[in-house]
Amino acid sequence: MKQSPWIITAALATTLAGCAERDTATTSPAASASVYEITARGLALEAADEIPSGWTTIRFNNQSGMVHFALVERLPEGHGVKEQQDQVAPVFQQGMDLLNAGNKKAANQKFGELPEWFGKIVFLGGPGMTTPGRIAETTVYLEPGNYMAECYVKTNGVFHSYNPDPQQFGMVHGFRVTTDKSGAPQPQATVRITLSGDKGIEVDGNPNAGEHTVAVHFADQKVHANFLGHDVHLARLADDTDLEKLATWMDWRQPNGLETPAPVEFFGGIHDMPAGSTGYFKVRLNPGRYAWVAEVDDPAQKNMLKVFTVR
Numbered sequence: 001m002k003q004s005p006w007i008i009t010a011a012l013a014t015t016l017a018g019c020a021e022r023d024t025a026t027t028s029p030a031a032s033a034s035v036y037e038i039t040a041r042g043l044a045l046e047a048a049d050e051i052p053s054g055w056t057t058i059r060f061n062n063q064s065g066m067v068h069f070a071l072v073e074r075l076p077e078g079h080g081v082k083e084q085q086d087q088v089a090p091v092f093q094q095g096m097d098l099l100n101a102g103n104k105k106a107a108n109q110k111f112g113e114l115p116e117w118f119g120k121i122v123f124l125g126g127p128g129m130t131t132p133g134r135i136a137e138t139t140v141y142l143e144p145g146n147y148m149a150e151c152y153v154k155t156n157g158v159f160h161s162y163n164p165d166p167q168q169f170g171m172v173h174g175f176r177v178t179t180d181k182s183g184a185p186q187p188q189a190t191v192r193i194t195l196s197g198d199k200g201i202e203v204d205g206n207p208n209a210g211e212h213t214v215a216v217h218f219a220d221q222k223v224h225a226n227f228l229g230h231d232v233h234l235a236r237l238a239d240d241t242d243l244e245k246l247a248t249w250m251d252w253r254q255p256n257g258l259e260t261p262a263p264v265e266f267f268g269g270i271h272d273m274p275a276g277s278t279g280y281f282k283v284r285l286n287p288g289r290y291a292w293v294a295e296v297d298d299p300a301q302k303n304m305l306k307v308f309t310v311r
């Protein structure tokens, strides 16, 4: 029973990829790619409990009325969603409540209560911020192990990953990556981004309108002041988008940071990954003004808020 949703999803994805392929008459890597479908519905993530290892396309279907994402984390063995909900999510929520009350010192003390195993979590990308009603696809290489997907966007100051009802979980989903191999090939990129603490977001060329597979190479990784590593999300900018407001929104520690609704439309991206990794995400660019932006404190200062125009 556990595996059946996965098989159905993979079969469906292969069929869809096969249809798309006829238009281009090329061999698309997506045709044989393994797809892990994660659906956001209300304040829950719905997905299979077990998937094969290897190159995995995480197809994040945001069926909810709010912006969400699906950060993928590899948890140390023996620690699952239950431990995360008991020992991690409440600490962040209580710390956030203290920040909102203007008590930075007490907040930092609270964050000091995070369990030792929290530092052993490996962040492995996963689809970035996704506007309601959109689908975002991100491809990463997953080793066998114990995983969790999480969304910690906030609504009314409460992280989606935290549920105040102790009987219920927040927006998290635990899953197992098995030793079975997905067999999917590494994607072929049409746009390349290099991400580093020193140079920020560096894009190879200015992408044209159309479909793209964006490769993101993490030249290095570090823990920023908001405890997160650098990553990349794609935002579409309106004529009146306030870039400073967007920059502040990207930092969850700010009272309005990651608070719904988002100040822009988001089309996915990729969350932080370890130094040396490469992950991929798909985008469809229409003519207009966009930004690549990282979920760190002060992204503009770090060259991690890059505005570009698609003609």
Ligand SMILES: [Cu+2]
Residues within 6 Å of the ligand: 067, 068, 069, 151, 152, 153, 160, 171
């Ligand atoms: Cu969410």
